[in-house]
Amino acid sequence: MxxxxxxxxxxxxxxxxxxxxxxxxxxxxxxxxxxxxxxxxxxxxxxxxxxxxxxxxxxxxxxxxxxxxxxxxxxxxxxxxxxxxxxxxxxxxxxxxxxxxxxxxxxxxxxxxxxxxxxxxxxxxxxxxxxxxxxxxxxxxxxxxxxxxxxxxxxxxxxxxxxxxxxxxxxxxxxMGTDLLVDVTDGPDVAEFGESGDLLFTSEYVVSGRSNHIGLRLGGELPERTSNSEVLSRGVPVGAVEVPSREELLVLHRGRGVTAGYPVLAVVTSTGLDVLAQARPGDKVRFRKTTVAEATAAHRRSxxxxxxxxxxxxxxxxxxxxxxxxxxxxxxxxxxx
Structure with a gap:
């Protein structure tokens, strides 16, 4: 019935x-x-x-x-x-x-x-x-x-x-809480950020109120590209951590478009995406580097x-x-x- x-x-x-x-x-x-x-x-x-x-x-x-x-x-x-x-x-x-x-x-x-x-x-x-x-x-x-x-x-x-x-x-x-730890693996463009890329793991970021299901916008100290070459539009994964401007990081979530033209510094793991799904505006986020093998093992445990x-x-x-x-x-x- x-x-x-x-x-x-x-x-x-x-x-x-x-x-x-x-x-x-x-x-x-x-x-x-x-x-x-x-x-x-x-x-x-x-x-x-x-x-x-x-x-x-x-x-x-x-x-x-x-x-x-x-x-x-x-x-x-x-x-x-x-x-x-x-x-x-x-x-x-x-x-x-x-x-x-x-x-x-x-x-x-x-x-x-x-x-x-x-x-x-x-x-x-x-x-x-x-x-x-x-x-x-x-x-x-x-x-x-x-x-x-x-x-x-x-x-x-x-x-x-x-x-x-x-x-x-x-x-x-x-x-869950207001201080979130999110695991990421290296992105395809990590080499373009040089030593500046380490800022992703030593800095604290704050979730913007403009975040949504398409992507989370995070304010904080931003890594900078060492290359000025143009990035052509290409396929990007869910979880891509992009640096589209000097003002914020952008973490693409499940509503993201399938292509983009910004450098991808890192990729959030599947378990990390679940953490970010619960992030409220004003919450603080820290990123932690992991390997693909470690991320896969964590996913399998879950x-x-x-x-x-x-x-x-x-x-x-x-x-x-x-x-x-x-x-x-x-x-x-x-x-x-």
Whole structure:
């Protein structure tokens, strides 16, 4: 059985997923959830495949009402979560009864939260992704009165004694704060900055209020190119650290265009991009040099942690009789069938 979810206070929220991987070959940004770790974790905690559509909430308060019993999970930045007026926990599955209101308030020590609903929600796709794209005007920006259609309903799952929390799945939550440490590897143009390139690792940078999903703008002491040659427009990766002017660094995020013509001093790692996704204007950022091998190992550790979480969720949901849809590349999970 599916039901409607009524958006009562949208704040700044969109329906998204992990991004449009086919987009760059057609000249479109990959987009998708900026904090990929938190988005994946939310879907796993809700018993969904990683790439199912979910709600990304940026900075502002959010409120919705369910017409059917549902199961949700909220991850990302620290916040106050209530269900039917009762306090509820982040980074855990949470039951919502029909008619209850889910409120997310006071996002702090971070910028973005992720709300996944068991079974996910119905959403249009472009090149296989529900991720919004402002360039072509695609995507679902939530507004007051918007109705989301949930794909399934889950009866209330509550601890029978003293109304204690039911789930303690042991997920290590990323630390967030106003002083951020971000790992980067050398960029293709690092040699053009000479000794000045070391400033990236010895200086502190401040996040500008002009930052967005396309790129973060950072003020501070800037490295300078030793070459005056023109940089032709070419493909640039998500995470490219550019020096477009004498005023700021620019870190390209998931909404970046696929080509650019500025020198690329460094490239932020995938785990570093998750950190920057939670950076608020005024937060301080320091960069730390790492190697491609070290960055790959860190990414694999992160994914392994999420897969361990998935195994725990599948086991618990199976015992409770809650269906889990496995990743498309995996065999069906017998415990959740």
């Amino acid at each position: 599916n039901g409607d979810i009524l958006i009562q206070q949208p704040g700044n929220s969109v329906v998204t997923d992990l991004g449009r991987t086919r987009g760059p070959r057609f000249g479109l940004p990959v987009n998708g959830a900026l904090d990929q770790y938190s988005a994946r974790a939310a879907n796993i905690l809700a018993g969904n495949p990683d790439n199912d559509p979910l709600v990304e909430i940026t900075a502002l308060d959010f409120r919705m009402k369910a017409t059917e019993d549902i199961l949700i999970a909220v991850t990302g930045a620290p916040l106050t979560l209530t269900v039917g007026g009762r306090p509820a926990s982040q980074w855990e599955p949470v039951s919502v009864r029909a008619g209850e209101t889910v409120s997310i308030r006071g996002i702090h020590s971070g910028l973005r939260a992720y709300l996944a609903i068991h079974g996910s929600v119905e959403a249009d796709n472009l090149l296989g992704s529900a991720a919004p794209d402002t360039v072509v005007g695609f995507g679902l920006q939530l507004r007051e009165g918007t109705t989301l259609r949930s794909r399934t309903s889950v009866g209330p799952v509550r601890q029978p004694y003293f109304d204690l929390p039911l789930f303690r799945l042991g997920l290590e939550r990323p630390s 994914r392994a942690q999420l897969e361990t979480l998935r195994e725990s969720v599948n086991t618990v949901f199976g015992l409770l009789g809650i269906g889990c849809r496995p990743q498309w590349q995996d065999l069906p999970v017998a415990a959740c069938s």
